[in-house]
Amino acid sequence: xxxxxxxxIVVVGASLAGLRGAEALRDGGYDGxxxxxxxxxxxxxxxxxxxxxxxxxxxxxxxxxLPQLTRLRAQWRLGLPAVALDRDRRVVRLADGATLxxxxxxxxxxxxxxxxxxxxxDLAGIFTIRTLEDARSLRSALALRPSRVLIxxxxxxxxxxxxxxxxxxxxxxLVDPNPTPLARLLGTxxxxxxxGRMRAxxxxxxxxxxxVAFSGEDGQVRRAHLAGGADIATDLVIVALGATxxxxxxxxxALVADPGGLTCDAACRALTTTGEPDPAIYAAGDxxxxxxxxxxGRLVTVEHWGNAVDQARHAAANMLAPPTxxxxxxxxxxxxxxxxxxxxxxxxLTEGAEALAIVQGSRASHRFLAVYGxxxxxxxxLSFDQARWLPAYAEAVADGAAFPPILGATDQPRIxxxxxxxxxxxxxxxxxxxxxxxxxx
Amino acid sequence: MRVVVxxxxxxxxxxxxYAAPEHFEVRGHEILFYDPAPPEAKRSQVERAQQAxxxxxxxxxxxxxxxGDEP
Numbered sequence: 001x002x003x004x005x006x007x008x009i010v011v012v013g014a015s016l017a018g019l020r021g022a023e024a025l026r027d028g029g030y031d032g033x034x035x036x037x038x039x040x041x042x043x044x045x046x047x048x049x050x051x052x053x054x055x056x057x058x059x060x061x062x063x064x065x066l067p068q069l070t071r072l073r074a075q076w077r078l079g080l081p082a083v084a085l086d087r088d089r090r091v092v093r094l095a096d097g098a099t100l101x102x103x104x105x106x107x108x109x110x111x112x113x114x115x116x117x118x119x120x121x122d123l124a125g126i127f128t129i130r131t132l133e134d135a136r137s138l139r140s141a142l143a144l145r146p147s148r149v150l151i152x153x154x155x156x157x158x159x160x161x162x163x164x165x166x167x168x169x170x171x172x173x174l175v176d177p178n179p180t181p182l183a184r185l186l187g188t189x190x191x192x193x194x195x196g197r198m199r200a201x202x203x204x205x206x207x208x209x210x211x212v213a214f215s216g217e218d219g220q221v222r223r224a225h226l227a228g229g230a231d232i233a234t235d236l237v238i239v240a241l242g243a244t245x246x247x248x249x250x251x252x253x254a255l256v257a258d259p260g261g262l263t264c265d266a267a268c269r270a271l272t273t274t275g276e277p278d279p280a281i282y283a284a285g286d287x288x289x290x291x292x293x294x295x296x297g298r299l300v301t302v303e304h305w306g307n308a309v310d311q312a313r314h315a316a317a318n319m320l321a322p323p324t325x326x327x328x329x330x331x332x333x334x335x336x337x338x339x340x341x342x343x344x345x346x347x348x349l350t351e352g353a354e355a356l357a358i359v360q361g362s363r364a365s366h367r368f369l370a371v372y373g374x375x376x377x378x379x380x381x382l383s384f385d386q387a388r389w390l391p392a393y394a395e396a397v398a399d400g401a402a403f404p405p406i407l408g409a410t411d412q413p414r415i416x417x418x419x420x421x422x423x424x425x426x427x428x429x430x431x432x433x434x435x436x437x438x439x440x441x
Numbered sequence: 442m443r444v445v446v447x448x449x450x451x452x453x454x455x456x457x458x459y460a461a462p463e464h465f466e467v468r469g470h471e472i473l474f475y476d477p478a479p480p481e482a483k484r485s486q487v488e489r490a491q492q493a494x495x496x497x498x499x500x501x502x503x504x505x506x507x508x509g510d511e512p
Contacts, residue, residue, distance in 0.1 A: 046445055046477065048448070049477065053474065058474070059476075059477070060478075062478075063476070063477050063478035064477060065443055065477075065478070066443065066445055067442075067443035067444060067445050067500055067501055067502035068443070068502050068506060068507050068510070069500060069502065069503075069506075070506075071506055071507075071510055072510050073510065074510070305447075305448075305449070306447070306449045309447075334449045335449070336448045336449060336451075338468075338472040341468070341469040341472070342469065342472075343453070343469065343470065343471045343472045345449070367470065385469070385470040385471055387451070387452045387453060387471050388452045388453075390452075391452075
């Protein structure tokens with residue numbers, strides 16, 4: 001078989017993970033055919049600016065195209081989603097009926113915004129923020145100066161959108177069923193600090209509030225109806241209820257896949273329903289659920305920029321390695337978020353933390369470094385405008401250091417330990433109003 | 442040209458802002474706002490910013506790299 005006839009490697013998902021994975025394959029010496037499939041018509045672009053500078057009108061949506069760092073010599077199949085995977089025949093089927101054979105497959109299909117699940121979903125003026133087109137249409141709508149923006153969900157995206165709307169001078173109401181913003185991610189103690197900052201910026205923050213339906217006039221949203229009977233007048237709604245992983249196209253592939261992710265082994269190989277990994281299929285980025293050694297092998301998905309890059313590069317290296325040379329993927333999840341003039345960064349997983357210690361700075365000053373402890377170990381470090389301290393504490397997280405990790409430094413006063421105040425786990429029944437910015441299965 | 446900054450790495454030393462002030466800006470204490478698509482004519486300035494970054498957080502697409510490699 002000549003090189004031109006070999007199917008080679010197919011990457012499904014022309015995303016940050018897909019692009020960095022493809023580059024790593026070339027950098028790793030792979031010289032065969034390489035195909036990238038993307039459901040959107042765009043070359044890979046960067047999502048973090050979409051909920052910030054693109055909404056604010058400071059960046060043109062097209063400016064978010066990601067730099068390519070290596071010559072790819074790839075075939076691009078953009079604007080066509082993959083709709084099915086046939087593992088027996090080793091082909092990916094595309095929406096136009098075409099089939100794409102592969103020798104090895106990298107799945108980087110990511111996630112999509114959870115749409116409004118309740119009544120009124122078909123009204124005009126209801127937006128989500130996930131794709132370039134989402135950001136483009138929301139930006140156009142904000143430029144028309146709506147009289148009140150209602151944001152449902154105070155996770156990272158909802159909070160960033162609220163910050164942008166205030167920067168634009170728009171009236172904004174932010175509702176969330178939890179007692180504070182970012183409550184599930186950071187706990188209510190830290191959330192209360194952010195809540196204060198938001199209110200000072202003029203956000204009408206409504207915690208402990210659930211929206212149950214939207215209604216409108218002439219097909220345009222006008223009112224949000226709350227549990228308990230009250231309502232809020234609005235002419236533009238941003239639904240920020242997290243994301244579901246894009247695994248629908250794998251339904252008939254006999255892989256362990258559901259809206260929570262595609263389960264992989266520690267080497268990023270997709271698990272089949274028989275429990276064995278498929279040695280020809282790898283996954284990376286938002287879509288991949290894997291037993292992170294850092295979490296004691298508990299399955300996690302990590303929907304953050306850094307994981308898309310690192311996991312794609314790791315999976316690519318394993319794709320090129322022999323079966324005996326597969327390396328497990330260990331990762332400290334990290335994210336950043338800029339909002340209300342603050343730079344918020346986290347390293348680690350806060351889930352299950354029962355203790356919180358402010359180790360540098362103070363909450364009152366809105367500049368601090370906090371660490372989260374679980375069973376006597378340091379599991380996460382959080383920075384509010386203290387980014388230079390974070391790497392030292394991120395190392396402590398990676399090492400599973402005792403909590404709190406650094407005691408008795410000469411520049412430190414007595415360290416206060418608090419309960420982080422995570423809301424009780426949400427019920428899985430019924431309609432879920434969730435803020436799943438980092439959904440850890 | 443295309444630029445991306447790994448804001449997990451960035452610690453706001455602001456050296457990029459001195460090297461290429463039109464394309465990198467620190468807001469508040471440490472929020473980096475940058476231009477991900479500066480004009481090609483500014484490449485040398487933006488590459489100086491990349492060189493100046495103490496935590497090597499700035500990635501730039503090399504000139505001409507994607508030619509013949511476009512979708």
